[in-house]
Amino acid sequence: xxxxxxxxxxxxxxxxxxxxxxxxxxxxxxxxxxxxxxxxxxxxxxxxxxxxxxxxxxxxxxxxxxxxxxxxxxxxxxxxxxxxxxxxxxxxxxxxxxxxxxxxxxxxxxxxxxxxxxxxxxxxxxxxxxxxxxxxxxxxxxxxxxxxxxxxxxxxxxxxxxxxxxxxxxxxxxxxxxxxxxxxxxxxxxxxxxxxxxxxxxxxxxxxxxxxxxxxxxxxxxxxxxxxxxxxxxxxxxxxxxxxxxxxxxxxxxxxxxxxxxxxxxxxxxxxxxxxxxxxxxxxxxxxxxxxxxxxxxxxxxxxxxxxxxxxxxxxxxxxxxxxxxxxxxxxxxxxxxxxxxxxxxxxxxxxxxxxxxxxxxxxxxxxxxxx
Amino acid sequence: xxxxxxxxxxxxxxxxxxxxxxxxxxxxxxxxxxxxxxxxxxxxxxxxxxxxxxxxxxxxxxxxxxxxxxxxxxxxxxxxxxxxxxxxxxxxxxxxxxxxxxxxxxxxxxxxxxxxxxxxxxxxxxxxxxxxxxxxxxxxxxxxxxxxxxxxxxxxxxxxxxxxxxxxxxxxxxxxxxxxxxxxxxxxxxxxxxxxxxxxxxxxxxxxxxxxxxxxxxxxxxxxxxxxxxxxxxxxxxxxxxxxxxxxxxxxxxxxxxxxxxxxxxxxxxxxxxxxxxxxxxxxxxxxxxxxxxxxxxxxxxxxxxxxxxxxxxxxxxxxxxxxxxxxxxxxxxxxxxxxxxxxxxxxxxxxxxxxxxxxxxxxxxxxxxxxxxxxxxxxxxxxxxxxxxxxxxxxxxxxxxxxxxxxxxxxxxxxxxxxxxxxxxxxxxxxxxxxxxxxxxxxxxxxxxxxxxxxxxxxxxxxxxxxxxxxxxxxxxxxxxxxxxxxxxxxxxxxxxx
Numbered sequence: 001x002x003x004x005x006x007x008x009x010x011x012x013x014x015x016x017x018x019x020x021x022x023x024x025x026x027x028x029x030x031x032x033x034x035x036x037x038x039x040x041x042x043x044x045x046x047x048x049x050x051x052x053x054x055x056x057x058x059x060x061x062x063x064x065x066x067x068x069x070x071x072x073x074x075x076x077x078x079x080x081x082x083x084x085x086x087x088x089x090x091x092x093x094x095x096x097x098x099x100x101x102x103x104x105x106x107x108x109x110x111x112x113x114x115x116x117x118x119x120x121x122x123x124x125x126x127x128x129x130x131x132x133x134x135x136x137x138x139x140x141x142x143x144x145x146x147x148x149x150x151x152x153x154x155x156x157x158x159x160x161x162x163x164x165x166x167x168x169x170x171x172x173x174x175x176x177x178x179x180x181x182x183x184x185x186x187x188x189x190x191x192x193x194x195x196x197x198x199x200x201x202x203x204x205x206x207x208x209x210x211x212x213x214x215x216x217x218x219x220x221x222x223x224x225x226x227x228x229x230x231x232x233x234x235x236x237x238x239x240x241x242x243x244x245x246x247x248x249x250x251x252x253x254x255x256x257x258x259x260x261x262x263x264x265x266x267x268x269x270x271x272x273x274x275x276x277x278x279x280x281x282x283x284x285x286x287x288x289x290x291x292x293x294x295x296x297x298x299x300x301x302x303x304x305x306x307x308x309x310x311x312x313x314x315x316x317x318x319x320x321x322x323x324x325x326x327x328x329x330x331x332x333x334x335x336x337x338x339x340x341x342x343x344x345x346x347x348x349x350x351x352x353x354x355x356x357x358x359x360x361x362x363x364x365x366x367x368x369x370x371x372x
Numbered sequence: 373x374x375x376x377x378x379x380x381x382x383x384x385x386x387x388x389x390x391x392x393x394x395x396x397x398x399x400x401x402x403x404x405x406x407x408x409x410x411x412x413x414x415x416x417x418x419x420x421x422x423x424x425x426x427x428x429x430x431x432x433x434x435x436x437x438x439x440x441x442x443x444x445x446x447x448x449x450x451x452x453x454x455x456x457x458x459x460x461x462x463x464x465x466x467x468x469x470x471x472x473x474x475x476x477x478x479x480x481x482x483x484x485x486x487x488x489x490x491x492x493x494x495x496x497x498x499x500x501x502x503x504x505x506x507x508x509x510x511x512x513x514x515x516x517x518x519x520x521x522x523x524x525x526x527x528x529x530x531x532x533x534x535x536x537x538x539x540x541x542x543x544x545x546x547x548x549x550x551x552x553x554x555x556x557x558x559x560x561x562x563x564x565x566x567x568x569x570x571x572x573x574x575x576x577x578x579x580x581x582x583x584x585x586x587x588x589x590x591x592x593x594x595x596x597x598x599x600x601x602x603x604x605x606x607x608x609x610x611x612x613x614x615x616x617x618x619x620x621x622x623x624x625x626x627x628x629x630x631x632x633x634x635x636x637x638x639x640x641x642x643x644x645x646x647x648x649x650x651x652x653x654x655x656x657x658x659x660x661x662x663x664x665x666x667x668x669x670x671x672x673x674x675x676x677x678x679x680x681x682x683x684x685x686x687x688x689x690x691x692x693x694x695x696x697x698x699x700x701x702x703x704x705x706x707x708x709x710x711x712x713x714x715x716x717x718x719x720x721x722x723x724x725x726x727x728x729x730x731x732x733x734x735x736x737x738x739x740x741x742x743x744x745x746x747x748x749x750x751x752x753x754x755x756x757x758x759x760x761x762x763x764x765x766x767x768x769x770x771x772x773x774x775x776x777x778x779x780x781x782x783x784x785x786x787x788x789x790x791x792x793x794x795x796x797x798x799x800x801x802x803x804x805x806x807x808x809x810x811x812x813x814x815x816x817x818x819x820x821x822x823x824x825x826x827x828x829x830x831x832x833x834x835x836x837x838x839x840x841x842x843x844x845x846x847x848x849x850x851x852x853x854x855x856x857x858x859x860x861x862x863x864x865x866x867x868x869x870x871x
Binding site: 002003004005006007009010011012013014015023070071074075077078079080081082084085086088089092093095096097099100101103106107109110113114117118121165166169173174175332334335336338339342343345346349350353354356357360361364 | 374375376377378379380381391437440441442444445446448449451452453455456459462463464466467468470471472473474475477478479480481482484485486488489493496497498501505508512537539540694696711712729
C-alpha cells in the first residue's frame with residue numbers, strides 16, 4: 001500500500017541525531033516531571049478541597065499546592081517548548097501531517113492551556129480558603145489538563161500510524177478528528193495519567209521531607225506514599241494492557257525481540273517496584289528520610305526509563321518506514337557552541353536568582369523565629 | 373502539497389494573523405514592560421516615592437498575569453498554528469533556525485523565571501537584588517526578541533542565505549536591524565500604554581504622576597516609529613516596495629489605518645498624559661489600546677503582504693509549494709506530486725476543488741475573505757484554465773500555478789463553476805462593458821491606473837482584430853474565450869468607453 005507519508009524536509013539536519021535525541025529526551029524528561037506534578041498536583045488539590053471540611057491537613061495542602069501551581073504551570077510550558085522543537089527537527093513531517101488531521105483539538109490545546117493557566121492562578125490566590133467556587137474552578141482545571149493530555153496522546157499515536165491518515169482526511173478534512181481507531185490509545189493515556197498521579201505522590205513526599213511541622217510532615221509523607229504506591233501498582237495492570245495493545249512487531253520487540261527495548265521494559269518494571277518497596281520500608285523506620293530518598297530516586301529513574309522507552313517505542317513503530325538516522329546531517333557547529341554557552345549562562349543566572357531567593361527566604365524565616 | 377490541508381472554510385493565513393497579532397501585541401509589551409518595571413522601581417527608590425513603588429508592585433502582578441500566561445501561551449500558539457497552516461514552511465524554518473530557537477528558549481526560560489521571582493519576591497529580596505532580577509528579566513526578554521527578529525525578517529529578506537544556506541547570512545539579513553529597532557521602540561511604547569492601563573487603578577495624585585511618566589514612554593515610542601519605518605521601507609526588496617504604489621487596496625487601507633492610529637495615539641497621549649494628566653480616563657486608555665493594536669496589526673499585515681507571493685522569499689511560495697519543486701510539479705502534475713489529491717477524469721470539477729484547496733485556499737476562500745466568487749464571475753472553463761497560466765501577471769502577489777495541463781483544466785473548470793453568469797446588456801456597449809469586467813478587468817482598467825487600456829476612438833473592427841490575436845501581441849495575455857458577439861461588443865465598448 002502506498003502511504004501518504006510526506007517527504008522529510010530536504011534540508012539536512014542541523015545537528016547530529018545523537019545530540020538532537022539527547023536534548024529531546026533530557027528536556028522531555030524535565031517537562032514530564034513538571035507536567036506530572038501539574039496534572040497530578042491539581043487532581044490532589046481537588047480531592048483536598050473536597051475534603052477540606054473533614055481534614056485540616058487537606059485544606060492546608062490545597063493551599064500549599066495552590067501557591068506552587070502557577071510556577072509549576074509556567075515551567076511545564078517552558079520545558080515543553082524545547083522537546084517539541086527537537087521533535088519537529090527529526091520527526092516534523094510526521095507530526096505536521098497528524099496534527100493537521102486533528103487540527104481542531106490540536107489547536108484547542110492552546111485555548112485550554114490558557115484557561116487552565118488562569119484557573120490555576122485563580123486557585124493560587126483563593127486556594128488557601130477553599131470553597132465551592134474554588135472547587136469548581138479547580139475541577140475545570142483538572143478536566144482541561146486531562147483533555148490536553150488526551151489530545152497529545154492522540155497526536156503522538158497518530159503520527160506513528162500513516163496507514164490511518166487518508167481515511168481520516170477523507171472522512172473529515174476540517175480537523176475534527178481524533179485517533180479513536182488506535183488500539184493502544186486508551187491504555188497509553190491511562191498509563192501516562194496514572195504515572196502523573198504517581199509522580200505527584202513523589203512531589204508530596206518531597207514537600208513532606210521539607211516540612212518542619214511534624215504532624216503535617218507525617219501526613220504528607222503518608223499521603224504521598226499511598227498515592228505513589230497505589231497508582232504505581234495499578235499502573236502495572238494498565239501497562240500490561242498497553243503492551244498487549246501495541247502493534248505485533250513492536251510488542252514482540254519489548255518482550256525479547258529487541259535487546260534494548262526488553263531491557264528497558266525490565267528496568268521500567270524493577271525501578272517502580274524498588275521505589276514501592278522503599279516507601280513501604282520507610283513506614284517501619286523511625287527516621288525514614290534515607291528510605292524515602294531512595295524511593296523518590298527510584299521513582300524519578302522510573303520516569304527517565306519511561307521517557308527513553310517511549311522514544312524506543314516511537315522508533316520501533318516507525319522502523320519499517322522511517323528513521324532520523326536516514327536523514328543527511330550538516331551540523332551548524334558555530335551556533336551549537338553558542339547555544340551551549342548561553343545554556344550554561346542561563347543555568348548560572350537561574351542558579352543566581354534562586355540562590356538569592358533561598359537565602360533571603362531563610363533570613364526572613366530566621367528573623368521571624370527570633371521575634372517569636 | 374506534501375501535506376494534507378486543514379480545510380477551515382476560510383484562509384488559514386487569517387488564523388495565523390489572529391493568533392500572531394494578539395501574541396505580538398502582548399509579547400512586545402513583555403519586552404518593553406521589563407524596562408518600564410525596573411526603571412519605574414528605580415525612580416521610586418531615587419525619589420523615595422513609596423506610592424509609586426506600590427504602583428509598580430501592582431503593575432508587576434498585572435504584567436505577569438498578562439505576559440507569562442497569555443503572551444507566552446499565544447507564542448506557542450503561533451507555532452501550533454503555522455505548523456497546521458504552512459507545514460512545509462514551518463519545517464524549513466525549524467531546519468534552518470532550530471539552534472536560534474533553542475537559544476531563544478534559553479532566554480525564554482530565564483525570562484519566565486525572572487518575571488515570577490520579580491513579581492512575587494518584592495518582600496523577600498533586598499532592593500538591589502530585586503532590581504538586578506528586573507534587569508535580568510528585561511535583558512532576557514529583549515534577547516529573545518533579538519533572536520526571533522532574525523527569523524521573522526529572514527522570511528521576507530533572506531539575503532545571501534539563498535546562495536550560501538548559512539545560518540548567519542539568513543539571520544543578519546537586510547531588514548534585520550531596522551526591524552529590531554522598530555520592534556524595540558514599539559515595545560517601549562506598549563510598555564507606556566499598559567502602564568496607563570494599571571495607572572487607572574490608582575488614586576490621585578499618584579495617578580497623574582504615573583500617567584505622565586507612562587505617557588513619555590508612549591510618546592517616544594510612537595514618535596520614533598516614523599523615521600524607523602522609512603529606514604525599514606528603504607531596505608525592503610524592490611518588488612515589495614512596488615506594492616505601496618497604490619494599486620493594492622489592502623495596502624492602502626493598512627497604511628492609512630496605521631497612520632491614523634499612530635496620530636490618534638500620539639495626540640491623545642500628548643494631551644491626556646503629558647499636558648492634562650488629570651483628564652486621563654479609562655475611555656481614553658481603551659482608545660489608546662485599540663489604536664496601539666491598530667498600529668501593530670497594520671504593521672504586521674503589511675510585513676506579511678510584502679512577502680507575497682512567498683512565505684519565505686524566493687524559497688517557498690505562500691501556498692507552501694517550494695520554488696525548487698515547481699518545475700517537477702508542472703511537468704508531472706499534482707496527482708503524481710501529492711498523496712492528498714485523487715485525480716478524477718470523470719469529475720474534473722471535483723478534482724479542481726481539491727486543487728483549489730491545495731493551491732489557493734491558504735489565501736482565498738470561495739465566498740468569504742478574498743472570495744474567488746468575486747473574481748471568477750462569468751468565467752468559462754477555458755478562460756479559467758488560460759488565466760491560471762498567467763497568475764503572477766494578473767497579480768504580482770500570486771505564485772505561479774503548480775500543475776500540468778490536466779490540472780489547469782480541472783481547476784479552471786472548478787473556478788468557472790463558482791459564479792456562472794452570462795454577460796448581457798440592453799445595448800452592445802453595455803454588453804461590452806460586462807465582457808470587459810469578466811475577461812479584462814483582472815489586469816486592466818479603462819481610464820484607471822492599473823494597466824490602462826486606451827483604445828478610445830479606434831475603429832471597433834480593428835479592435836476585434838486585436839482581440840483575436842492577444843497572445844501574439846503579448847504572450848502574457850490569455851486568448852479571448854468569449855463568443856464572436858461578445859468580442860464585437862467588447863470592441864464597441866473599448867472604442868467609446870465614456871458613458
